[in-house]
Amino acid sequence: MDWLIPSAWAQTAGGGAPGGALVQLLPLLLIFVVFYFLLIRPQAKRAKEHRSMVGALAVGDEVETSGGILGKVTESGDQFLTVEIADGVRVKVQRQTITRVLPKGTLKSA
Secondary structure, eight states: OOTTOOOOOOOOOOOOOHHHHHHHHHHHHHHHHHHIIIIIIIHHHHHHHHHHHHHTOTTTTEEEEHHHHHHHEEEEOEEEEEEETTTTEEEEEEEGGGEEEEEHHHHHHH
């Protein structure tokens, strides 16, 4: 039955390799560094850019919401914007739902 389950042999009580704890932590540290540069840092950079874009919104900007609605900002407040999506049709949206600011004249061509 030894061919199915290999026998476990106890190690003798001897000194481990010097620096063994550091060698064991090295892969974990390496994974954290890779995650930081590939996931955490780019996402933080995008969040910072989005905060600055939302903070710079002004009346007259053409915007796209996270729901895909295109419109022109007609009123601006601290938390909410009023966006005109058609002639005489205005909706109130939260600032954070704006995904991007469109170039001027985009709504005329859409």
